Amino acid sequence: MRRRVLVYTIIIPIVLSFLLGGHCFAECSIRLVNPQPVAWECHKRDDFGRNFTASLQKQDKKKHKKEQDQQTAAVAWNNGQLIDAKKEAIIGNVKGALEMLRRYVYRYPADPVGYFELARLEVAEKNPDEGLRLAREATRLDPENIWYSLFLAELYQATNHLQDAIAIYEQVSIKYPENLDYFYQLAALYLQIEKYTEAIGIYSQIEEKAGVSEEITIQKEKIYLHLNDLDGAENELHKLIAAFPGESRYYSILAEFYIANGKPDKALVIYKKIAEMDPENAYIHMSMADYYRKTGNKDKAYDELRLGFANPNLDVDTKVSILLSFYTVNQIYNDLKDQAFTLSKILMDTHPKDPKVYSIYGDLLTQDKKYAEARETFLKALTLDSSRYAIWEQVLRLDLQQSEYEHLLTYSNRAMELFPDQPIPFLFSGLASLQLKQNEQALRSFNMGLKLVVDNDELLSQFYMYQGDALHALKNEPEAFKSYEKSLRLKDDNAYVLNNYAYYLSLIGSDLDKAETMSKKAVELDPENASFQDTYGWVLFMQGKYSEAEEWILKALNNKEEASAEVMEHYGDVQYKLGDATKALEYWIKAKQKGPGSALLEKKITDKKYYP
Numbered sequence: 001m002r003r004r005v006l007v008y009t010i011i012i013p014i015v016l017s018f019l020l021g022g023h024c025f026a027e028c029s030i031r032l033v034n035p036q037p038v039a040w041e042c043h044k045r046d047d048f049g050r051n052f053t054a055s056l057q058k059q060d061k062k063k064h065k066k067e068q069d070q071q072t073a074a075v076a077w078n079n080g081q082l083i084d085a086k087k088e089a090i091i092g093n094v095k096g097a098l099e100m101l102r103r104y105v106y107r108y109p110a111d112p113v114g115y116f117e118l119a120r121l122e123v124a125e126k127n128p129d130e131g132l133r134l135a136r137e138a139t140r141l142d143p144e145n146i147w148y149s150l151f152l153a154e155l156y157q158a159t160n161h162l163q164d165a166i167a168i169y170e171q172v173s174i175k176y177p178e179n180l181d182y183f184y185q186l187a188a189l190y191l192q193i194e195k196y197t198e199a200i201g202i203y204s205q206i207e208e209k210a211g212v213s214e215e216i217t218i219q220k221e222k223i224y225l226h227l228n229d230l231d232g233a234e235n236e237l238h239k240l241i242a243a244f245p246g247e248s249r250y251y252s253i254l255a256e257f258y259i260a261n262g263k264p265d266k267a268l269v270i271y272k273k274i275a276e277m278d279p280e281n282a283y284i285h286m287s288m289a290d291y292y293r294k295t296g297n298k299d300k301a302y303d304e305l306r307l308g309f310a311n312p313n314l315d316v317d318t319k320v321s322i323l324l325s326f327y328t329v330n331q332i333y334n335d336l337k338d339q340a341f342t343l344s345k346i347l348m349d350t351h352p353k354d355p356k357v358y359s360i361y362g363d364l365l366t367q368d369k370k371y372a373e374a375r376e377t378f379l380k381a382l383t384l385d386s387s388r389y390a391i392w393e394q395v396l397r398l399d400l401q402q403s404e405y406e407h408l409l410t411y412s413n414r415a416m417e418l419f420p421d422q423p424i425p426f427l428f429s430g431l432a433s434l435q436l437k438q439n440e441q442a443l444r445s446f447n448m449g450l451k452l453v454v455d456n457d458e459l460l461s462q463f464y465m466y467q468g469d470a471l472h473a474l475k476n477e478p479e480a481f482k483s484y485e486k487s488l489r490l491k492d493d494n495a496y497v498l499n500n501y502a503y504y505l506s507l508i509g510s511d512l513d514k515a516e517t518m519s520k521k522a523v524e525l526d527p528e529n530a531s532f533q534d535t536y537g538w539v540l541f542m543q544g545k546y547s548e549a550e551e552w553i554l555k556a557l558n559n560k561e562e563a564s565a566e567v568m569e570h571y572g573d574v575q576y577k578l579g580d581a582t583k584a585l586e587y588w589i590k591a592k593q594k595g596p597g598s599a600l601l602e603k604k605i606t607d608k609k610y611y612p
Helices: 047-090 094-107 112-124 128-141 146-158 162-175 180-192 196-210 214-226 230-243 248-260 264-277 284-294 298-309 316-326 329-333 337-350 355-367 371-384 389-401 405-418 424-435 439-450 457-473 477-490 495-507 512-525 530-542 546-557 565-577 581-594 601-607
Strands: 005-014 024-033
Touching: 047 094, 047 112, 094 112, 112 128, 112 146, 128 146, 146 162, 162 180, 180 196, 196 214, 214 230, 214 248, 230 248, 248 264, 248 284, 264 284, 284 298, 284 316, 298 316, 298 337, 316 329, 316 337, 316 355, 337 355, 355 371, 355 389, 371 389, 389 405, 389 424, 405 424, 424 439, 424 457, 439 457, 457 477, 457 495, 477 495, 495 512, 495 530, 512 530, 530 546, 530 565, 546 565, 565 581, 565 601, 581 601
Parallel strands: none
Antiparallel strands: 005 024
8 A cells, every 4th residue: 555645734933024023934844654554464373473563563653752742842942932032122122132043043053944033133233244144044944935035035136146136036936927026026137137138028928927918018118119129119019009909098108109219100190090089088189289299280289289278188287287398488478478378268268167277377467467467367266276375475476566555465464364374475464564554563564474484584684674664664763774784684685675774874864884885785786776876866965975966866867767756856955955956946846746755845945945
C-alpha cells in the first residue's frame, strides 16, 4: 500500500511589521506522515515475536510524540520572545527591541522570522544596509515566503539595486500570475532602468490577463512616443478604440495624437466622426476650435468656440480654462476684445445662475474702462453668491473710482461683517468716511484694519497714511505726523505720504526744510502730478523762494489735470509776493469762481491784499 501524506498547516501569528505596526502570519507547515501499516504475519504460535514487535512500536510512538511536544514547546517559546520584542517597540523602547531580536537570531539562526522582524526594525531606524543583509538571510532561509521576497524587493529598490528587485518580481509574477500588482511593479522597474521594450512586453501581458484598458494603453503610447515609434503609439490607440468603440473620448485622444504629430488632416476626420456619433459631446467644439487655431483658421476657430461656449454640458471653469490655454490674457483683453465680450455674453446666457460668468464679464468691462457697467455686473454676481471676497473687493474699488462714497461705505461695512479677518474692507470704509466728513468713524476703521494686516508692509504703510489724514482732519497734528512717520518707515517712497506730510507742515510753517525735501522727492517720484507740483511750489513759497514757487505752481496750473481753486489761489498769492497785485487779484477771482478756496480768499479779493 502506498502511504498517504497529510499536510497540516498551522497558522501562528507573529510580529511582521515594526515599521507599519501591523500584523502578519507566518506559515509553519508540519508534515505528519502516516506510518505505513506494519507488514508482519500473524503466527499464533509466535506470540513472543508478535508481542515484542508491538512493544517496539509503542516505544517508537512514545519517543516520536515526545519529540513533537518538545518542538511545539520550543516554537511557542520562540514566538513569545518575538511578541515581547514587538511590545517593546510599540511602547517606544526600540533599542530594547533591537537587542532582544539580535539575541533571538543569535540563539535561533535557522528561524527566518527573527531575521525578517529585525530587518524591518533596522530599516525603520535608518539602517538600510543592515536591514538589507537581514532581509536577504530571511529570504534565504525561507525562499517560499512571498512576504520576505517582497520586502527584500522593496529594500533593493530603496537602495537602488534595481536589477535584484527585478529578479524577485520576475519570479513572483511567474509564481503568482493572477496578481497583476507584481506585473505593474515589474513594468515600472523596467522603465526605471530604461528597458522600454521589456516594459511594453509586461504591459501586454497585463492586457492579456485583464483586457485592454485606457491606463495601459496610454502608458504604452507614451513609451512608444519616447522611442519615436509613432506607428506603435498609433496602433495602441486604435486597439483602445476597437475595444471601446462607443467611447468618443478615445477618438479625441487619437485626434490629439494626430495633431501633436503633424497629421492635422487625419485629426479633422476623427473630429468630424466624433461630432456625428456624439453630437452632444461637450468637448468636441473646443477640440475643433483648437484644431482650427493650430492650422491658422482663426474664423473657424472662433465659430467653434462660440458653439462650445453655448453648450450647457460643459462647465464654466473648463470653458475659461480652455480659452486661456488658447490665448494669453493680453490677447483676450486687447487683440480679441470683441470676441471675448461675445463669448462672455454667451456664458451669461448659457449659465445665468453661475456668479463666475458675471465676474468674468465684469473683468472685461473693467479692462475696457467701462467702470459703471462693470460695477453693476459685479453686484449681480454678489446677488448670486455673496461669499466671494474677490468680487466684494472689486465692487469697493469701483465705488471708490466712481466716487460713490455712500455706496462704498454701505458695502464696505457689509464686507467687514462677512469677512472680519480681511483688512481691505476696513480701509475702504475709512476712506468713504473721510470723504463723507465722518472723521471719527474713519479713524476707528483705520485703527481696526491696522490690526488685521499681516506680512504686508505696503498695505500697512497705506493704513498709517490714511490714519494720519484722519487725525489731521480731527486737528490732531502731532499724532497725524507720527502716523506719517510710521508710514514712511515702512515705505519711504510713498509719494502721497511725502506730499501730504510736507503740505501740512507748510501750512503751519513748521520744519520747512524737511517739508521741502519730502515734497521734492514726491515730484521726482510722480513728476506729472499737479497736486504734488502745487505742494512743492507752496513749500518754496513758505520758504520765501517766490520765483521758484511761481515756476512749480505754474506747472500745476498748466497741468493736463484741470486746475483746482486751491492752485489758482496759490498762484495769486505768489504773484502778489512777486509785486504783481493786479495778476494776483485776477487769479484770486478765478479761484473764487472755480470753487471754495481758503477762509481768507474773500478778504484777499475785497482788500486786494495777500493775507497769510
